[in-house]
Amino acid sequence: MNDSVRDLLRQGADTVEKPRLDVGRLVAEADRRMFRRRLATVVVSTVAVTMIVAGGVAIGPDDRRSAPPPVAPVETPDKTPDQADTGPSAREWVSDLHTDGSVLYVTTADCAGKVQDGSCTTRGVFADDGQLDQWGYWRWPGQGSLRLWRYAAGRWDRLTSPGVNYYEEFWAVPAGLVLQVWHDRARPLPRVSIDGGESWETWQPPRGRSCRAGDGPNDQRECDVAVVGDAVIVTNGPLWMRRSLSGGAWQDISPPSRELLWDGDDGGYGILTLDNGTLVATVNDPYAVTTAYRVSVDGGASWGKLRPGPGWAVVVDNAIGSALYGRCADYEYGDPTTWRSDCGPYRTTDFKHWTMGGPDDVRLDFGGDVDGCPKVVSHGSRSYLSVVRIDGVSYGIAHLRYLNGREVRNLGQLEINDPDEPFRRHFVRHVIEKSTDRCRTWTPLP
Amino acid sequence: MRHRRDTSEYSEFVEHRSHALLRTAYLLVGDHQLAEDLLQEALIKTFIAWPRLRDPTKVDAYARRTIVTTAISWRRRRSFHERPVDVLPDATCGADEVEGLATHRVLVAYLRDLPPRQRAAVVLRFYEDLSVAQTAEMMGCSVGAVKSHVSVAVGKLRERMGPALDLVPAGEEEVTS
Numbered sequence: 227m228n229d230s231v232r233d234l235l236r237q238g239a240d241t242v243e244k245p246r247l248d249v250g251r252l253v254a255e256a257d258r259r260m261f262r263r264r265l266a267t268v269v270v271s272t273v274a275v276t277m278i279v280a281g282g283v284a285i286g287p288d289d290r291r292s293a294p295p296p297v298a299p300v301e302t303p304d305k306t307p308d309q310a311d312t313g314p315s316a317r318e319w320v321s322d323l324h325t326d327g328s329v330l331y332v333t334t335a336d337c338a339g340k341v342q343d344g345s346c347t348t349r350g351v352f353a354d355d356g357q358l359d360q361w362g363y364w365r366w367p368g369q370g371s372l373r374l375w376r377y378a379a380g381r382w383d384r385l386t387s388p389g390v391n392y393y394e395e396f397w398a399v400p401a402g403l404v405l406q407v408w409h410d411r412a413r414p415l416p417r418v419s420i421d422g423g424e425s426w427e428t429w430q431p432p433r434g435r436s437c438r439a440g441d442g443p444n445d446q447r448e449c450d451v452a453v454v455g456d457a458v459i460v461t462n463g464p465l466w467m468r469r470s471l472s473g474g475a476w477q478d479i480s481p482p483s484r485e486l487l488w489d490g491d492d493g494g495y496g497i498l499t500l501d502n503g504t505l506v507a508t509v510n511d512p513y514a515v516t517t518a519y520r521v522s523v524d525g526g527a528s529w530g531k532l533r534p535g536p537g538w539a540v541v542v543d544n545a546i547g548s549a550l551y552g553r554c555a556d557y558e559y560g561d562p563t564t565w566r567s568d569c570g571p572y573r574t575t576d577f578k579h580w581t582m583g584g585p586d587d588v589r590l591d592f593g594g595d596v597d598g599c600p601k602v603v604s605h606g607s608r609s610y611l612s613v614v615r616i617d618g619v620s621y622g623i624a625h626l627r628y629l630n631g632r633e634v635r636n637l638g639q640l641e642i643n644d645p646d647e648p649f650r651r652h653f654v655r656h657v658i659e660k661s662t663d664r665c666r667t668w669t670p671l672p
Numbered sequence: 673m674r675h676r677r678d679t680s681e682y683s684e685f686v687e688h689r690s691h692a693l694l695r696t697a698y699l700l701v702g703d704h705q706l707a708e709d710l711l712q713e714a715l716i717k718t719f720i721a722w723p724r725l726r727d728p729t730k731v732d733a734y735a736r737r738t739i740v741t742t743a744i745s746w747r748r749r750r751s752f753h754e755r756p757v758d759v760l761p762d763a764t765c766g767a768d769e770v771e772g773l774a775t776h777r778v779l780v781a782y783l784r785d786l787p788p789r790q791r792a793a794v795v796l797r798f799y800e801d802l803s804v805a806q807t808a809e810m811m812g813c814s815v816g817a818v819k820s821h822v823s824v825a826v827g828k829l830r831e832r833m834g835p836a837l838d839l840v841p842a843g844e845e846e847v848t849s
Contacts, residue, residue, distance in 0.1 A: 232799065245691065247686055256717075256720045
């Protein structure tokens, strides 16, 4: 008997029940993406994106009545003697590695669920304060679970927690440490430490302005944070301000000006920071294809001319090391968060001439290189993410790799769709390893 | 001035079209939960594009095309990342696994084994009853590429399901490259 493939496909499709969709969530997510696209500050760190929810900090409309004081109280240290010097425990999830050039900083988080045989099993929920939202962004539950460690000269020191659960970006510079927070509705403000993580303060905007994280109320807007030299620059569309890491008042600074390019354009810029302190102000039209940028090599005091992006619909939104990257948006399908694999990434280091990367660049997912080591290193059965280099030694977070059909997957974060527990997640603990031969061989950190 | 978005029209669209779109999504990914994720993703993209969709009659086609292109790009993109899986590690669907299943489930299982573009071509041609030209437009590729995808996919499905399976779209005698 001949079965019509059409009939069989329809029989298969008939097994699909009507979906239960929350239109409000769809709309909210669409708005959130548009918001973030306008700012063009999505962090393309594999680990950061998968482990720490991407987001932002915002400066909202003036609110003179409830303007907070310039500086909030210092956070209370939460390290305990028995946890000092031993390094992250088996229960902790290694989130990311950072360095100011001399010290390795490690952020970790508690496993929210059950730890067994090196894996962490949790169950995600859809609530705002839950672990996993509807869109698959991972959120660590619990208060103050984010921990900060310092590793130097073979010694671990647990530092004071910055008092946040999630962050979007972490800067370690000689002048201090800065966190751009996410999902902190009570205090959606940058956290700053000027003593190497021994203590933290929460920065407030100047009187007359307010800040919020990117997932805060929609009547306030997001802003960008950049760290350059010993200063933090906070941008809110056309309003920019700067403050020294070591203290002092906020100062309004003149952002680069430009013509308005689309309906709803406020003339503002997103901002990217290169390792050498170069600032790049970016313009990415959320509705169409306009991309442009300006460069400052003096900490924002002056700006070069507005230059168009490297090509049609190439969004300039990433800086790694001393290189600026652009990636090709699939705008034809109306989605500025879909990227074409047959185009880009584009890369420039002189901010004038762009080259298009090859397949290896695509494979590395815009990871770039860090002093000779790819940002994402594949070696044997493991891959290494978030690689940083200090005094000739590379440090990376090791993921086991396995073959699934024809796909190579990283066994770092797994979501197992269970019919009974549809949002249960299994995680396997990350391990920090080091390499002294430019990522050719690796050994675990003690 | 922000682009005006008519949430009520969008809600109406979601209410009336989401089931049909989900069916297509399911055939494209072969997994109910992934299909829901795919549908949500496509609907979000559709809403982002809503201000530019001047012609309401094109919204459905737009959403459908977004499902197809997203399914393809998902596969492409997710292969570089940690990603959800049904089982760990899940081997490709083998003969033992599909033995005893209803024929349509077998087809869906084998369909899932096809590369995403071939899968999309089959679904659009045989399930959506689109012409080669319409399928090419939907997938954003050439007519020749569609013919090639369908031809190769049909060959694979015939190989696995047997020659008795009728794989010729209505009104056509043969599918060739």
